Amino acid sequence: MLPKVLVINGPNLNLLGKREPDIYGPQTLDDINSKLAVLAKELGLDLEFFQSNHEGEIVDRIHRCVSGINGILINPGAFTHYSYAIRDAVAAVGVPCVEVHLSNIHAREEFRSKSVIAAVCLGQVSGFGAISYLLGLRALAEEVI
Numbered sequence: 001m002l003p004k005v006l007v008i009n010g011p012n013l014n015l016l017g018k019r020e021p022d023i024y025g026p027q028t029l030d031d032i033n034s035k036l037a038v039l040a041k042e043l044g045l046d047l048e049f050f051q052s053n054h055e056g057e058i059v060d061r062i063h064r065c066v067s068g069i070n071g072i073l074i075n076p077g078a079f080t081h082y083s084y085a086i087r088d089a090v091a092a093v094g095v096p097c098v099e100v101h102l103s104n105i106h107a108r109e110e111f112r113s114k115s116v117i118a119a120v121c122l123g124q125v126s127g128f129g130a131i132s133y134l135l136g137l138r139a140l141a142e143e144v145i
């Protein structure tokens with residue numbers, strides 16, 4: 001059985017393609033997920049996709065990672081900056097996690113430069129548009145394969 005990675009996208013990322021394309025680019029979440037699927041095949045990973053606009057749903061999905069999920073690739077959206085609940089969930093399950101962002105969160109409004117989740121992740125990739133997800137998956141593969 002191939003190692004399985006859960007790709008989690010947080011609030012408003014379902015609107016990619018329409019949402020502030022000057023900041024987040026023209027691609028939809030489906031476009032990004034298709035690119036991830038191609039890379040996953042190359043790397044020998046199985047992928048599952050989850051998007052929610054609700055903090056509790058994301059926490060519940062992370063809890064279920066204790067069985068059957070070997071790694072988490074997460075773009076927590078705005079929850080990045082204040083969700084101690086998501087941070088604690090990642091820490092609690094102990095599944096290797098990589099945080100990704102389309103935009104460079106360190107070059108925008110000050111509130112975006114802080115991630116409360118990055119410290120419980122293996123690392124963070126930020127600022128490369130859809131490529132952030134692909135780089136994040138490559139990094140995660142080094143850990144889970």
Ligand code: DQA
Pocket residue numbers: 011012013075076077078079080100101102103104105112
């Ligand atoms: C984001 C950056 C966050 O600050 C923002 O709230 C998002 C998207 C990114 O991918 O660049 O929703 O996570």
